[in-house]
Each structure stands twice: as C-alpha cells, then as structure tokens.
C-alpha cells in the first residue's frame with residue numbers, strides 16, 4: 266500500500282475534508298472522491314496497460330500535502346522562469362491559487378477567469394462541460410484532480426470569435442519546505458468556428474524542492490473551432506508531474522498542439538483526443554528531453570469515432586544519462602469512422618548507453634477505407650556524423666549540441682508564437698550542458 | 707620545411723590485427739599538388755582519414771607533422787583548426803543543421819583557435835553567398851539540412867564550398883572527382899586552381915587521369931597495399947591510364 270492509496274482515508278482525506286470550494290463545484294468533487302475509492306491505482310501495474318512502463322511508486326510514496334496560498338513571487342522573477350509576453354492574456358496560479366498581481370485582464374471577445382468566482386451564467390455554461398470530456402472520471406489522477414477542484418481557469422471563446430491574442434495559463438510552484446501538491450485545472454470551451462491560441466505552462470521557482478503537479482486541462486471544440494495549443498512542462502528535476510489533456514472534437518474542428526517537456530523526475534504527458542464529429546483534425550507534436558535519472562512518459566491516444574477525421578502524432582525525444590522515456594501512442598478507429606487518416610511517429614535520439622526508451626505506437630482499426638501509418642525509431646548519435654563535424658574544427662561537445670539542436674529543430678520550429686519560441690530555445694540552451702554524449706566503450 | 711610530413715606510418719582499425727597502412731612516407735612542400743592513385747582497397751581513404759584523425763584508426767608507429775608540428779595524437783577538431791581539411795569521399799548527412807550554420811560554427815572555431823575576432827553574421831553571410839555562387843551550388847540547397855537528400859554531385863560541390871570558405875593550408879581531397887558530371891568537374895578544378903598558392907598544398911586522391919588534365923600535379927604517387935610503391939610526375943598518371951596497376955601490384959607483392 267502506498268501513501269497515496271492509503272491517503273484516501275489518511276492525511277489526504279484530511280486535506281480533502283478541509284478544502285473549501287465554491288458550492289457549484291461540490292457535486293463534481295464529491296462524485297470524484299467517491300469514484301476514486303474504486304479507481305485502479307496506477308502503482309498497481311499488473312495488467313494495467315496505461316501504466317505498464319512507468320513506475321509511479323516514487324511519486325505515490327511521497328506524503329504530498331495540499332499547497333496553501335503563500336507569498337507571491339515578483340513579476341520580474343516570474344519572467345525569468347516562465348514564458349511571457351505582455352501581449353498575451355495571462356492567468357497565473359501559484360501552487361493552485363490564483364495570483365491577480367501576476368495576471369492580466371482578458372481583452373477582445375474571449376472570456377477568461379477563475380472557476381471559483383465564475384458568475385452564475387458562466388457557471389451554467391461550464392457545468393455542462395466540466396469533467397465531461399472523455400472518460401475523465403475513470404482514471405486515478407484525473408479523479409484526484411477533480412476531487413481537489415477548488416479553483417482553476419476557464420476560457421470561453423464565443424462562436425465565430427477570432428482571437429489573435431494568446432491566452433497563457435501559467436502554473437507556478439513556489440519554493441516548498443515539505444512535499445506539496447497542487448491540482449491545476451483548466452477548462453476551455455471554443456465556440457463554433459472560433460479561432461484561439463493557448464499556452465499552458467508549468468514551472469518551478471526553486472531548483473531543488475519537491476512538488477507534485479497533478480494537472481487536468483479540458484478542451485471542448487465545437488463545430489469548426491480552431492485551436493493552437495502549446496504545453497510547456499519545465500518544472501524542476503526533483504518534481505513530479507502528471508499532466509492530463511483531454512480534447513473533445515466536434516465536426517470539422519481542428520486542434521494543433523506542441524508540447525515541450527523537460528524537468529521533472531517523473532513526468533507524464535497524458536493526452537487524449539476524441540474525434541466526435543466528422544471531418545475533425547488533431548495534430549499533436551512534442552519534444553521531450555530527459556537526462557540523469559529522469560523519467561518521461563507520453564501517453565497519447567486518439568479515438569476516431571466519426572468519419573473523415575485526421576490525426577497526426579509527431580513526437581521526438583532526446584535522452585541522456587540514465588534517463589528513460591515512454592511513448593505509447595494509440596489510435597483507435599471505431600466502426601463507422603470511415604475515411605480516417607492517422608499518422609503516428611516517435612523518433613528518439615539517445616546520447617548514452619544508459620538511456621532507454623520504450624516506444625509503442627499502435628493502431629486499432631475497426632472501420633473501412635482508412636489510411637493509417639505509424640513508425641518509431643530510437644538511435645544513438647551517429648559517430649561518422651560526429652567525426653565529419655569534428656573534421657571541420659567543431660569540438661565534440663559543440664558538435665553534440667549542434668546535433669541535439671538540429672534534432673529538436675523540427676519540433677521547435679513549429680512554434681508560431683515568437684516569445685514562446687525564444688523561451689523554449691533559451692531553456693534548451695540552458696539544458697544542453699546536461700546532455701553529454703557518452704560513447705559505449 | 708614541408709607542410710606535411712608523413713614518416714613511415716603504420717595504421718590499423720582500432721584493436722584490429724592487420725595494418726592497413728604499412729610503412730607509408732610522404733612529404734609535401736608548401737605550394738605543391740600531389741596526387742595519390744591506387745587500386746580499390748589499397749588504403750587511400752584510410753590515409754586521408756588517418757591524416758584527419760578519424761578515431762576509428764590508430765597509428766601504431768610513425769608520425770605525422772603539419773608545418774613541423776607533430777599532430778599524430780591530436781583530435782580531428784584540433785587538426786582542422788590548424789588548417790587541415792579533408793573533402794570526404796562520402797560526406798555525412800546532418801539532420802536539422804543548415805550549411806550556413808554548420809560553416810559558421812566551423813569558421814568560428816578556426817578564428818577562436820587563431821585568437822582572431824569572429825566574423826559577424828552579416829560579414830559571414832556575404833562570404834557564404836559569394837562562395838555559393840562560385841561553387842555554383844543551387845542556392846535552394848543551403849535552405850535544407852546539410853547534405854540531406856543532396857545528390858552525389860551536390861555533396862561533392864558542398865565539400866568544395868566548405869574548402870573554399872575555410873581556406874585550409876592542406877587540402878586532402880578523397881575522390882572529389884568521382885561521380886561528377888563534366889561541368890562539376892571543371893568547377894572543382896577551377897576551385898583548386900584558384901586556391902593554389904605558394905603557402906597552400908593539395909593531396910588529391912583519385913582514380914582518374916581526367917581531373918589531373920585540369921589540375922596539373924607536381925607529384926603522382928601510386929599506393930598499393932598500404933604503401934607508396936612508385937612516385938613520379940604527372941606523366942606517371944598518363945602511363946597508368948594505359949597500363950593499369952598490375953605491374954605495381956606485382957612489385958608490391960615481390961617487395
């Protein structure tokens with residue numbers, strides 16, 4: 266028995282009981298707490314495909330307590346560790362608590378704010394969608410998040426609204442003296458034929474404290490909605506992060522997403538898309554970089570339930586030290602989802618003999634006339650290539666870094682927001698010395 | 707003082723039993739062009755790579771001097787910044803790295819070694835674009851990843867582009883002329899001739915007399931079985947065209 270599972274009745278239960286949340290969120294919380302008692306624990310991995318390659322016991326054995334609101338960092342400090350653009354609408358949460366001083370008011374036609382203080386009319390709109398996207402009430406960590414749902418961000422993009430200004434959902438972990446957990450929560454409703462952009466980022470203020478972010482983000486894309494989405498996971502190397510993204514697609518909607526993950530000791534990028542209307546398209550790409558003893562798990566699934574859908578998964582991993590990564594990409598094409606196009610790719614660059622990746626793209630097809638492709642590679646740095654570069658005067662370290670940048674470029678270059686691209690480049694550059702080449706002897 | 711002095715080297719693949727180069731000596735003075743010819747598998751590329759410091763090979767005896775300095779134990783990058791350049795028989799493809807970016811890093815490394823100021827982005831771009839024109843490389847190629855999806859001939863032209871920009875003291879060219887069309891061959895010859903100077907030397911590995919019609923070598927060496935079995939002037943290359951290597955292989959076997 267682990268601390269978290271025991272915590273259903275132990276100290277975690279105390280945090281649950283003590284939590285004060287807005288009344289309108291209570292039914293969802295109580296329901297989740299109930300269901301949590303029966304949900305399969307992710308630390309019991311036998312026969313549990315979803316957690317086959319990731320041992321979460323180092324996470325579940327930590328006595329994580331709910332983070333309370335503390336002192337806020339200054340804006341200058343935040344800009345040093347997080348992506349920032351004054352032109353974005355930013356909603357900042359520190360340890361799960363809304364930080365007005367670090368947030369900006371939405372402009373234009375987009376409505377954005379806190380779940381806790383949503384007006385009655387917004388509440389009724391949100392209630393119809395909150396915790397409703399795709400099997401969110403069957404999984405341990407998403408249930409845990411909902412059980413502790415006291416605040417979070419909502420964004421509502423009205424029908425036909427075209428919003429150039431990106432909405433930034435920034436979740437900061439402040440320095441902790443004992444292990445702390447936050448359950449960041451976001452709900453986005455993109456109206457019919459609307460266009461909008463989102464940056465979701467997770468960062469730590471301290472380099473070496475231990476915290477756990479158990480995040481859930483739900484997107485509902487109504488007919489014809491187009492969303493550009495970025496997910497930045499840059500928490501510190503001792504932290505644990507379980508990130509759940511759920512995207513519900515109605516007809517002809519399109520979701521383009523890039524995730525960039527570095528940082529945590531154990532990280533999970535759990536992304537599920539549901540194609541629930543004909544002609545919808547979901548393009549998911551990502552870059553994960555792990556070193557030392559880090560573990561990064563990408564669990565990406567797309568369920569095609571309606572015809573003429575398109576899904577693309579394009580992920581790249583760079584692994585050094587004794588780190589491990591997982592890519593489980595699943596595309597399910599349900600009966601009737603004819604003329605589906607699906608492509609899955611996961612490419613990995615290994616810098617050391619101790620780095621390991623389990624990459625499992627898979628397809629389950631029950632429909633007709635579909636085009637599905639998948640592929641995965643994991644290769645060590647090519648020594649002939651390195652020699653070629655060195656023969657031009659570029660030293661081993663510089664050559665290795667150039668190869669890493671080159672490998673990452675294909676994903677990084679897809680970032681369309683200049684401030685975000687600069688941030689990702691900066692973070693990558695800072696990390697590069699940790700990505701050393703180790704040649705097997 | 708010779709620019710390159712190779713003294714009785716024996717070299718093998720790391721930890722292998724058999725030597726590939728077996729007592730090879732060669733001396734190249736500043737300003738000279740030397741050609742190396744020899745049958746397949748005789749050790750020409752091995753020599754070129756041993757000079758450049760490829761880690762797969764080890765020198766078991768002998769030494770290599772560049773402008774008097776013993777470079778036998780130096781890393782490939784340390785040799786390169788000292789002005790040794792190898793145009794590869796099979797250049798590597800480098801995903802995600804553009805030719806401009808690659809060469810800038812290279813030029814910067816050389817400047818750093820020499821204690822010179824690095825070229826600014828704009829200055830270097832000028833140098834780069836000028837060289838692209840002279841080497842007659844399709845400018846579209848410099849937008850792609852280095853060598854990725856380049857044709858054989860395009861890769862060779864790209865090697866010449868690098869040689870032209872890096873301005874090395876010793877240019878080792880491993881079969882740059884192989885697989886080139888007539889125009890490309892003339893371009894390569896023009897680049898070599900244009901770069902010839904009293905300070906710069908060339909070591910041209912080739913199978914064909916063709917390139918030597920355009921670039922007249924001062925010396926021609928025949929490499930058989932990891933050793934130079936005969937040296938002469940450009941006349942030797944012409945003779946080879948008629949007689950082939952057979953008699954030299956016999957000489958090598960008899961020795």
Ligand SMILES: Nc1ncnc2c1ncn2[C@@H]1O[C@H](COP(=O)(O)OP(=O)(O)OP(=O)(O)O)[C@@H](O)[C@H]1O
Nearest residue numbers: 719726744745746747748749750751752753762795
């Ligand atoms: N890395 C290596 N591992 C094993 N054998 C090698 C290696 N490099 C060279 N050799 C062997 O050494 C010999 C000389 O090879 P090398 O490539 O130097 O020949 P070459 O003269 O350049 O031939 P070609 O004209 O075909 O290019 C060959 O028998 C080759 O198989």
Ligand SMILES: [Mg+2]
Nearest residue numbers: 750751752795
């Ligand atoms: Mg060869």
